[in-house]
Amino acid sequence: MSMQTVGRPTRPETTSQTAPEDRAVGLLQYEPLIFELGGWSKTGVDLPDAAPGAADDLGDLVRTTPIGLPGLSEPETLRHYVRLSQKNHAIDLALYPLGSCTMKHNPRLNEKLARLPGFGDIHPLQPQSSVQGAIALMDRLAHWLKTLTGMPAVALPPKAGAHGELCGLLAIRAAHEARGDARKRVLVPTSAHGTNPATAAFAGYVVEEIAQTTDGRVDLADLESKLGPDVAAIMVTNPNTCGLFERDVIEIARLTHAAGAYFYCDGANFNAIVGKVRPGDLGVDAMHINLHKTFSTPHGGGGPGAGPVVLSAALAPFAPQPWIVSEGGDYRLIEAREGPAAQAFGRLSAFHGQMGMFVRAYAYMLSHGSDGLRQVAEDAVLNANYVKARLQDLMSPAFPDGPCMHEALFDDAWLEGTGVTTLDFAKAMIDEGFHPMTMYFPLVVHGAMLIEPTETESKAELDRFCAALRRLATDALSAKDDTEALERFKAAPVSAPLRRLDETLAARKPRLKWTPPAAPLPLAAE
Amino acid sequence: MRYLPLTADDRAEMLGVIGAADIDALFSDTPASARLKGPVELPRHQGELEVERELAGLAARNRTAGSGPFFCGAGAYRHHVPASVDHIIQRSEFLTSYTPYQPEIAQGTLQVLFEFQTQVAALTGMDVANASMYDGSTGCAEAVMMASRVTRRTRAVLSGGLHPHYAETTRTLAQVAGIQIERLTATVDAEAAVIAAIDADTACVVVQTPNVFGQVTDVSAIAEAAHAAGALLIVVTTEAVSYGLLKSPGEMGADIAVAEGQSIGNGLNFGGPYVGLFAVREKLVRQMPGRLCGETVDAEGRRGFVLTLSTREQHIRRDKATSNICTNSGLCALAFTVHMSLLGEEGLRRLALINHLKARRLKTALQGVPGVQVLTSRFFNELAVRLPMNADDAVEALAASGILSGVPYSRIDPQAGMDDVLLLAVTETTPDGDIDRLCAALTGTLSPETGAVS
Numbered sequence: 001m002s003m004q005t006v007g008r009p010t011r012p013e014t015t016s017q018t019a020p021e022d023r024a025v026g027l028l029q030y031e032p033l034i035f036e037l038g039g040w041s042k043t044g045v046d047l048p049d050a051a052p053g054a055a056d057d058l059g060d061l062v063r064t065t066p067i068g069l070p071g072l073s074e075p076e077t078l079r080h081y082v083r084l085s086q087k088n089h090a091i092d093l094a095l096y097p098l099g100s101c102t103m104k105h106n107p108r109l110n111e112k113l114a115r116l117p118g119f120g121d122i123h124p125l126q127p128q129s130s131v132q133g134a135i136a137l138m139d140r141l142a143h144w145l146k147t148l149t150g151m152p153a154v155a156l157p158p159k160a161g162a163h164g165e166l167c168g169l170l171a172i173r174a175a176h177e178a179r180g181d182a183r184k185r186v187l188v189p190t191s192a193h194g195t196n197p198a199t200a201a202f203a204g205y206v207v208e209e210i211a212q213t214t215d216g217r218v219d220l221a222d223l224e225s226k227l228g229p230d231v232a233a234i235m236v237t238n239p240n241t242c243g244l245f246e247r248d249v250i251e252i253a254r255l256t257h258a259a260g261a262y263f264y265c266d267g268a269n270f271n272a273i274v275g276k277v278r279p280g281d282l283g284v285d286a287m288h289i290n291l292h293k294t295f296s297t298p299h300g301g302g303g304p305g306a307g308p309v310v311l312s313a314a315l316a317p318f319a320p321q322p323w324i325v326s327e328g329g330d331y332r333l334i335e336a337r338e339g340p341a342a343q344a345f346g347r348l349s350a351f352h353g354q355m356g357m358f359v360r361a362y363a364y365m366l367s368h369g370s371d372g373l374r375q376v377a378e379d380a381v382l383n384a385n386y387v388k389a390r391l392q393d394l395m396s397p398a399f400p401d402g403p404c405m406h407e408a409l410f411d412d413a414w415l416e417g418t419g420v421t422t423l424d425f426a427k428a429m430i431d432e433g434f435h436p437m438t439m440y441f442p443l444v445v446h447g448a449m450l451i452e453p454t455e456t457e458s459k460a461e462l463d464r465f466c467a468a469l470r471r472l473a474t475d476a477l478s479a480k481d482d483t484e485a486l487e488r489f490k491a492a493p494v495s496a497p498l499r500r501l502d503e504t505l506a507a508r509k510p511r512l513k514w515t516p517p518a519a520p521l522p523l524a525a526e
Numbered sequence: 527m528r529y530l531p532l533t534a535d536d537r538a539e540m541l542g543v544i545g546a547a548d549i550d551a552l553f554s555d556t557p558a559s560a561r562l563k564g565p566v567e568l569p570r571h572q573g574e575l576e577v578e579r580e581l582a583g584l585a586a587r588n589r590t591a592g593s594g595p596f597f598c599g600a601g602a603y604r605h606h607v608p609a610s611v612d613h614i615i616q617r618s619e620f621l622t623s624y625t626p627y628q629p630e631i632a633q634g635t636l637q638v639l640f641e642f643q644t645q646v647a648a649l650t651g652m653d654v655a656n657a658s659m660y661d662g663s664t665g666c667a668e669a670v671m672m673a674s675r676v677t678r679r680t681r682a683v684l685s686g687g688l689h690p691h692y693a694e695t696t697r698t699l700a701q702v703a704g705i706q707i708e709r710l711t712a713t714v715d716a717e718a719a720v721i722a723a724i725d726a727d728t729a730c731v732v733v734q735t736p737n738v739f740g741q742v743t744d745v746s747a748i749a750e751a752a753h754a755a756g757a758l759l760i761v762v763t764t765e766a767v768s769y770g771l772l773k774s775p776g777e778m779g780a781d782i783a784v785a786e787g788q789s790i791g792n793g794l795n796f797g798g799p800y801v802g803l804f805a806v807r808e809k810l811v812r813q814m815p816g817r818l819c820g821e822t823v824d825a826e827g828r829r830g831f832v833l834t835l836s837t838r839e840q841h842i843r844r845d846k847a848t849s850n851i852c853t854n855s856g857l858c859a860l861a862f863t864v865h866m867s868l869l870g871e872e873g874l875r876r877l878a879l880i881n882h883l884k885a886r887r888l889k890t891a892l893q894g895v896p897g898v899q900v901l902t903s904r905f906f907n908e909l910a911v912r913l914p915m916n917a918d919d920a921v922e923a924l925a926a927s928g929i930l931s932g933v934p935y936s937r938i939d940p941q942a943g944m945d946d947v948l949l950l951a952v953t954e955t956t957p958d959g960d961i962d963r964l965c966a967a968l969t970g971t972l973s974p975e976t977g978a979v980s
Binding site for chain 2: 031033034035039040041042043044045047048049050051054055057058060061062063064065066067068069070071072074077078080081082084085086087088089090091092093096098101103105106107109111112113114115116117118119120121122123124125126127129130131132133134136137144147148159160161162163165166170173193194195197198199200201202203204207244245247249250273275276277278281282290292298299300301302303304305306320335336338345346347348349350351352353354355356357359362363365366367368369370371372373374375376378379381382383385386388389390402403405426427430435436441455456457458459461491493496497498499500501502503505506507510511512513514
């Protein structure tokens with residue numbers, strides 16, 4: 001074992017960089033890229049020396065050119081990534097009101113349990129007799145998901161919400177095909193999340209939009225006129241992306257079924273109704289559940305997620321492998337199309353799904369219990385309505401009549417004549433210490449501002465948030481005849497690690513990796 | 527309930543501000559007939575202690591890889607992950623942040639993604655890498671669909687050396703897009719048969735190296751044949767540590783390189799979450815699936831990073847998007863990048879060599895077990911062997927004596943008629959003594975006269 005072996009530099013002198021000026025702002029350090037820290041011959045992992053000729057059996061299969069990877073000692077590496085971490089906003093720092101994303105508290109117990117060697121250090125293909133506890137956990141998670149949704153079956157494999165949508169649509173396609181009934185179209189409301197039409201197209205369907213009523217819901221007349229013998233499914237989010245419950249959901253299901261189509265429900269907003277209403281009682285045939293939303297597995301800066309799909313009895317036979325079966329207390333994974341899984345539509349990925357997320361979600365469910373989960377939905381809805389009530393005299397709610405569910409949606413009508421846009425307003429929130437709300441989504445509402453506080457915010461934090469937004473809103477309204485006030489919004493944010501970034505430049509001259517300064521730099525050359 | 531901050535007084539006061547009589551008034555849009563009157567039939571809430579007790583009980587019913595001799599691979603590998611990697615990914619600012627759509631307050635995540643993309647491009651020898659896929663298998667399926675879009679052709683040839691789960695995932699997703707999948711016969715030297723299967727309708731050829739049997743192949747000739755026919759070459763790797771020793775996909779002419787990145791920074795986790803690596807030639811960038819992070823400047827001219835080229839993606843292009851992927855594997859990509867930054871080129875090369883040496887030792891030892899035939903001739907850290915008995919039975923018998931001896935090939939490809947083939951992988955975590963224990967036990971299992979398992 002040798003400590004910090006210094007080998008031959010794998011790259012010529014590349015330590016001098018065109019990196020930006022090294023300038024700290026208070027305690028917030030400037031931090032270069034890992035490639036600019038000079039670590040071309042260092043390593044932070046001590047490994048034994050390999051004997052000479054260790055790979056002489058591989059002949060010309062062996063790499064002869066440098067890879068181009070820097071390495072650093074452990075203290076340097078830690079400092080680099082901790083410094084970077086400090087340039088991020090996070091739920092643990094403040095309210096993170098991204099509508100449709102459900103940024104709620106991530107319990108650390110769940111992190112601890114997912115790291116138990118009995119879950120973290122087991123291989124997906126070791127003998128099933130040696131992983132009975134893991135399969136049992138998957139089975140118990142499945143039981144909770146089925147009970148909470150009132151659905152008879154669940155497919156655990158999908159790795160994220162969009163993957164779950166695909167799972168649902170492929171089950172629907174298989175069910176139609178099993179009857180020799182090839183159908184071509186999928187109906188999706190204009191307010192849907194982009195993954196819905198993208199998934200329908202991915203699954204080989206033609207996408208057609210369903211209109212929305214002025215009160216933010218599916219237009220039943222339009223739906224009825226577009227349903228027909230070639231419609232395979234409708235994809236409706238409920239509660240929908242406007243934060244409203246589809247009041248006519250039972251009728252939507254009836255019309256859909258009458259046309260021989262299936263009802264796919266996007267369950268991204270299940271957090272609003274968990275424990276209060278079961279989708280199975282509404283006529284839903286398939287619905288994905290984002291474990292990283294409703295059941296609080298961490299978003300991790302963009303994943304990993306998990307998107308199990310609950311299925312009706314009509315679709316259950318087509319669920320993808322693997323299936324879980326239990327026989328006399330023994331659990332078994334059916335990994336091929338055989339036995340009860342003979343009609344499975346196929347495989348969505350290698351192995352069995354996002355086990356690490358299953359452990360966290362199951363721990364979350366056990367912690368809350370049936371009573372706590374019902375309270376989750378009630379508090380999430382209460383918090384959103386409270387924010388709406390506190391802001392609606394200054395800002396314009398997109399759908400002022402009646403309660404919202406777990407998110408409050410405002411449009412930009414109230415900003416008319418101020419020169420301040422939704423983007424400006426959202427960026428100004430950063431200077432007030434909050435992450436912006438979801439902007440310009442759903443597309444059906446002009447200048448949309450979608451606020452989802454979630455149930456894990458205290459009243460004190462909501463009051464702080466509402467007070468900040470009220471100050472900002474008052475300032476925005478004053479921008480009508482105060483150019484200085486307007487300038488402040490246009491310049492925001494000024495107190496973040498960086499000011500607004502030039503996204504047009506990034507797209508026009510894509511620079512997608514670091515290149516050594518010896519090579520021509522596209523940006524510098526301009 | 528420890529995760530819910532509102533008190534009963536808060537709730538009453540807030541309902542007052544809203545002007546609602548009670549909480550049910552806020553649920554008035556839900557159909558009365560479907561409104562549950564009380565909690566569903568599941569246990570009530572529990573404290574940390576009780577929850578931990580139940581889950582620890584389940585965990586205890588699993589035999590961990592670290593508890594004894596362990597030789598499972600076949601697409602998931604047990605490597606040592608430095609303690610600091612797990613510390614970094616549990617930082618609140620990384621763990622509890624969202625997709626970096628607000629770049630001013632997400633430069634931490636964005637710079638990590640930029641570093642990740644640079645590292646993946648370097649490892650694969652490709653021009654551009656994306657910010658991750660769910661895993662290697664879904665990346666493989668996406669690569670085939672991408673190749674079909676690029677070439678406007680609808681036939682994909684999959685090598686018989688491609689991991690059967692990858693082949694099945696690809697078939698499941700690609701067939702609804704009208705792509706005809708031709709999977710060649712599974713065999714150790716499967717890549718040799720690929721060139722003959724390329725024709726004028728072929729959109730892409732998918733090869734894996736090291737392949738599912740552990741066999742390493744220089745696919746340069748396949749690249750030439752594919753390109754001559756106007757097809758793309760997709761090179762799949764399930765063991766990312768092998769990049770430290772072997773020629774990269776880019777060096778061998780790949781158009782798309784796909785890999786499972788779990789080996790670097792991520793534990794076994796019973797199969798997920800993992801992290802898919804996806805890299806392409808520069809000219810294919812605009813047909814790529816998934817998120818891309820790019821460099822730009824802020825209003826004061828300072829360097830910064832943003833998600834870019836999003837007109838490929840579902841939130842802009844909807845049904846015309848290159849993929850439906852949204853959430854990817856951000857935190858697993860962070861783990862990959864931190865581990866990679868600790869290793870550096872020096873460490874990765876050394877790690878790869880150690881893995882290979884272990885496999886050479888394993889091969890020699892297995893050749894000494896009567897009745898065992900080593901099938902893989904050019905390998906990195908994984909071998910396929912033929913046993914004189916059903917591999918599943920051998921694995922179960924050895925598991926009963928505390929040895930997780932590998933993956934029976936029939937487990938992942940039951941139709942192939944290779945019930946006697948066992949896949950075994952070793953890494954830097956495999957003590958030499960465990961190789962000896964495995965071979966002694968295997969000798970006992972295979973020889974009817976002793977019958978006993980050591």
